[in-house]
Amino acid sequence: MVKILQLFTNEGQIVIALQKGDPKAQRYFYDKYATRMLAVCVRYLTDQMEAEDVMIEGFMKVFERIDQFKGEGSFEGWVRRLITNEALMRLRSRRHIEVDIEAPEVQYQTNFDWADTSLETDDLLLLIGKLPTGYRTIFNLYAIEGYSHAEIAEQLGISESTSKSQLHRARGLLQQMLKEMESLNRTTEAMENIKKQKI
Amino acid sequence: MKKHPVDDLFSRKLRDAEITPREEAYQKLQERMQSKKRRLGWWQQGPWLAAAGVSLLLIAGWLVWTNTNSEDTLTAQAKPTIESIAKQKSAQLAKSNAVEEKSTDRKEIVNQQISPEKQIAANESVTTVQKSSKIESSLPVLKSEEKQVAQVTEPTKNDKVQDVIIAHESPKAVAQTTITNTESKPTEKTVVLQLPELQQSLLAANEKVPVEKEISTASVESKNSKFDENILNQPRKSTRMAKVWKQLKNAKNGEKVDWDEVGFNPNKLLAKATGKDF
Numbered sequence: 517m518v519k520i521l522q523l524f525t526n527e528g529q530i531v532i533a534l535q536k537g538d539p540k541a542q543r544y545f546y547d548k549y550a551t552r553m554l555a556v557c558v559r560y561l562t563d564q565m566e567a568e569d570v571m572i573e574g575f576m577k578v579f580e581r582i583d584q585f586k587g588e589g590s591f592e593g594w595v596r597r598l599i600t601n602e603a604l605m606r607l608r609s610r611r612h613i614e615v616d617i618e619a620p621e622v623q624y625q626t627n628f629d630w631a632d633t634s635l636e637t638d639d640l641l642l643l644i645g646k647l648p649t650g651y652r653t654i655f656n657l658y659a660i661e662g663y664s665h666a667e668i669a670e671q672l673g674i675s676e677s678t679s680k681s682q683l684h685r686a687r688g689l690l691q692q693m694l695k696e697m698e699s700l701n702r703t704t705e706a707m708e709n710i711k712k713q714k715i
Numbered sequence: 716m717k718k719h720p721v722d723d724l725f726s727r728k729l730r731d732a733e734i735t736p737r738e739e740a741y742q743k744l745q746e747r748m749q750s751k752k753r754r755l756g757w758w759q760q761g762p763w764l765a766a767a768g769v770s771l772l773l774i775a776g777w778l779v780w781t782n783t784n785s786e787d788t789l790t791a792q793a794k795p796t797i798e799s800i801a802k803q804k805s806a807q808l809a810k811s812n813a814v815e816e817k818s819t820d821r822k823e824i825v826n827q828q829i830s831p832e833k834q835i836a837a838n839e840s841v842t843t844v845q846k847s848s849k850i851e852s853s854l855p856v857l858k859s860e861e862k863q864v865a866q867v868t869e870p871t872k873n874d875k876v877q878d879v880i881i882a883h884e885s886p887k888a889v890a891q892t893t894i895t896n897t898e899s900k901p902t903e904k905t906v907v908l909q910l911p912e913l914q915q916s917l918l919a920a921n922e923k924v925p926v927e928k929e930i931s932t933a934s935v936e937s938k939n940s941k942f943d944e945n946i947l948n949q950p951r952k953s954t955r956m957a958k959v960w961k962q963l964k965n966a967k968n969g970e971k972v973d974w975d976e977v978g979f980n981p982n983k984l985l986a987k988a989t990g991k992d993f
Contacts, residue, residue: 546741551733558734568736572744579748637732640725659722660729687721694721 527591534582542579549592550575553599555641559656560603562645570606574599600661604671607653635697643693651686658683785975 524530524544533541553574557567577598585594644652653672657663658679665683669676718726958976966972 543741546744550740551735552731554734554736555729555732559729559732564734567734568740571736572740572747575744576748576751635728637728640728641732644725644729655722655725659719660726662726687719690721690725694724 528587531582531585531587531591534579546575549595553595556596556599557603558641559644559660560600560607560653566606570603571599574602577602596661604653607649635694635701639697643690643697646693647686647689651682651689654679654682655686655690
């Protein structure tokens, strides 16, 4: 492992080695990016086994198309786009993306302070996983990947206004769930504190 | 534009989130890559497949072309006009017979208009001309024959007024032929073999001359009949390869090559072109 790390000190070297089909470089690349890319897949697909499968397919795409990477923009950004596309393809193939218009409207609490939230990554993933697929996909693409509504509309074959309204509803749902979870966490924390005090 | 607080929270916490895949995941990836490589079969070897396809097409095309062409050449060769032969001065082995016929035509013209005393001499000279052209047709040195044929054929194009001059020129031709005869001793054998046949055709031509004044048409007919006889007398029983092999052997031994048997005739195109010029 140490030897492999010494071989590839920067991104350019990895890319060149991957373009030559070097198996060591592929292993290094996998070790470096697999955890992050699996998290991306889980955000879209929620099921970890399926996400892992999609991640593997995505890595194969990366190795196949490595020649297409011209060094414009960050390498990780390029890889992330490929993985995201793979996840979207999987969703599309299973007809997972349907636009949920009937979902309830939620009132925003604009003054809510999210900065000191005790919620951790796993909790947030769980919340995202509870969103309907359409909401989740658009929220992921817009809020986390940073796609524009135009890009999302093109990717998913929907109109920009649909993308905007879906994002709006997704935010509302997440806010509601965050609030509930936060309070739940606080009560469980309080409960545990009480238990400790009793002992 | 300020980011929405919900967006901001999730993007901060989840953008670089990490989930460790199972150990088997990498093995799975490797297996799938291997199977994908194996799936690249022979049909995906683009350039090689293309090359194979092109060569197959070429071979098939050649086979079809030679088959149809061999039939065409048979009928085409039975038809060549006397004009086309007159123009064809390049000494080709397959056409040597036709050239001889031409020279007999010239002789016929001479015979018609020259006095009886001279006729014998002219006859003799022509036969020697025949001889020489025959000899040289089997010679690899073609230049001398070209000259000879030129001397023989040129007068026929001229008017009948010049026929007397031709008669005078013929002794020169005899002189030249004697020289070439001495030069071409190694090929004497073939000459001897072909002579009797030649004289027969000469006699036949001579017999026809007094009857018909349109000499050219008469000679065409005689030649046509000769070709027809050739075709009829040689039933095509042997296989194509055997025929080609036989002609190859002939060529190797310096004997006459029958292009009909080979399946194509290098003179065919030339004959067509000159035929149009007239």
